[in-house]
Amino acid sequence: METVVSGIRSTGNLHLGNYFGAIKNFLRMQDENKCYFFVADYHSLTTHPTPENLMNGVRQVIIEYLACGLDPEKCTLYVQSDVPQVTELYLLLNMNAYVGELERCTSFKEKIRKHPENINAGLLTYPTLMAADILLHRANKVPVGKDQEQHLEMTRTFGNRFNRMYNTEYFAEPTAFNFGTQLVKVPGLDGSGKMGKSEGEGNAIFLNDIEQVITKKIMRAVTDSGPTEPNQPKPEAIQNIFTIMKLVSKADTLEHFENAYNNCTIRYGDMKKQLAQDMNHFVAPFRERIWELQSNNAYIRSVIKMGKEKALESATKTVKEVREIVGFREI
Ligand code: ADP
Ligand code: TRP
DSSP states (O other): OOEEEEEEESSSOOBHHHIIIIIHHHHHHTTTSEEEEEEEHHHHGGGOOOHHHHHHHHHHHHHHHHHHTOOTTTSEEEEGGGOTHHHHHHHHHHTTOOHHHHHTOHHHHHHHHHOTTOOOHHHHTHHHHHHHHHHTTTOSEEEOOGGGHHHHHHHHHHHHHHHHHTTOOOSOOOEEEOSSSSOOOOBOSSSSSBOOTTSOTTSOOBTTOOHHHHHHHHHTSOOOSOOSSTTOOOOHHHHHHHHHHHHHSOHHHHHHHHHHHHTTOOOHHHHHHHHHHHHHHHHHHHHHHHHHHHTOHHHHHHHHHHHHHHHHHHHHHHHHHHHHHHTOOOO
16 A cells, blocks of 8 residues: 555646546555655745635645545645645744755746746745655655656655655655656647646636636637648647547547548647547536535535545554654753
8 A cells, every 4th residue: 555645736627637646546546555645735825825815726626636536535635735744844844945946946947947037945845845745745646737746756866865864765756657657747838848837817727617618718728720731740830739638529420520631631620629529528527516516515515624634544644754854852
């Protein structure tokens, strides 16, 4: 049995990238492993939400986790800030996290490029807080999408450094995990890059999008004027539509459009219409469950309470042992 940890920031609704990159693996892992899945609300503070937005964001991610099929009886489903022990571990790890290595982190450099007006220390130390999330439960498997690979590498660095420094084998080496052999990157609808909630309007399909919105987003997805010679490699924007189609359409539908592309008879309008139909079919059950759960406050509160209790148990134990190792002992 593995110990599994993963989280999603509470900065917006869940999208197809979150589902295929992370949650689909959560669902398979929760049956056989000790799983801790959480809403990363401390992490979301880097972008300065209002108190209302913070609270609503947390509630929404819990609802959407449940709508995806996470079972709070099987896994520990909790809110990061309900377990403040993580902040102590974060502080301790920060003492051995070097500014140079944090500055070299790709996600930090991205943030500097996109939001030069808000480069706060929380962003710089984002990977240490993420390492603390994982090491807090001494996890060895972390189901995440491809974009998180470097953060996992840093988690291993911080855990190993702690072990070396205190001459212990306390922390296991956590690895990014996907049931397929490869980590997943779901592309966005805007022609390049990954699907993400902060990538701009129309780039992501959310699990609670209504039918008309889904259709509109897909019909507007970036394409080109079509292939002019048979069997050519696909430009990125076109490959992206095929990649998304592979996730939600039947194999023979995909094959039909692959053949049409290869013999230059493809009409992207037709392909998008088909994709919109299949996407709506895929998203509808999630959307319905999300809407159902919205009104069930008592249930949501009970899920959060149960998760908090279970997560605190593991976190308290780890932090107590870590304090002992570091030298906070009775004198
Ligand atoms: P976002 O990138 O939309 O802000 P998060 O950063 O909170 O979402 O990501 C939560 C989880 O979802 C992580 O495991 C991340 O790797 C995964 N994820 C997010 N976007 C994608 C994507 N486009 N493809 C694959 N996995 C993704
Ligand atoms: N950094 C992750 C993301 O942006 C979210 C996250 C925070 C996380 N802590 C984690 C993922 C711990 C896995 C494990 O997607």
